[in-house]
Amino acid sequence: MLKDLPQNTVKDIGIAVALEGESIESKTWYVYLINLKDVALETVLVTSKGYGEKDGEQVKxxxxxxAFPEVAPKSxxxxxxxxxATFGLNNEYWLSYYIGNQIYDKKFIFLPESIIDANFIKLPxxxxxGVMIL
Known part of the structure; x- marks a missing residue:
C-alpha cells in the first residue's frame, strides 16, 4: 500500500533561524519558512517543538x-x-503544504548547538x- 503513494520530494523549501537584532543584554531570533520555488505553496501547516536533555533531565x-493560506513564490x-535558551535542544519543524492537488511534507530538525555563528549564512x-536547513 505504501508503494502506491507518490514520492513527493520537498525541494527548494527551507526553514531558517535568523538573527534579527542584538543588544548588550540579548539577541532576538526568529524562525522563517523560505519558499525558493517559482510556484506558491498552498494550505501550509507548520508544527514546532523542542526536545532533548538539559542539565541531565529530559525536556520537552x-x-x-x-497555518498560512499561501506562501508566494520566492518569498x-x-x-x-x-x-x-532552546538552542541546546533539538528544535523540530514539521512542514506540510500543497502544490495543486499534491501534498508534500518534511521534517526539519536543528540539532543541539547547530545554531552558532560558525554555521551562519546570508539567508536567501x-x-x-542565520542558519538554514533545505
Whole structure:
C-alpha cells in the first residue's frame, strides 16, 4: 500500500533561524519558512517543538501550530520567535503544504548547538544572517 503513494520530494523549501537584532543584554531570533520555488505553496501547516536533555533531565517544549493560506513564490513567512535558551535542544519543524492537488511534507530538525555563528549564512530572500536547513 505504501508503494502506491507518490514520492513527493520537498525541494527548494527551507526553514531558517535568523538573527534579527542584538543588544548588550540579548539577541532576538526568529524562525522563517523560505519558499525558493517559482510556484506558491498552498494550505501550509507548520508544527514546532523542542526536545532533548538539559542539565541531565529530559525536556520537552510545547507543540506550536502555525497555518498560512499561501506562501508566494520566492518569498518567506515568519513562523515564530525562538528563545536562545532552546538552542541546546533539538528544535523540530514539521512542514506540510500543497502544490495543486499534491501534498508534500518534511521534517526539519536543528540539532543541539547547530545554531552558532560558525554555521551562519546570508539567508536567501530574507537577507539576514542565520542558519538554514533545505
Amino acid at each position: 517544549t510545547s507543540v506550536l501550530r502555525h 518567506f513567512k515568519l513562523i515564530e520567535p525562538i528563545d536562545e 530572500v530574507v537577507n539576514k544572517p
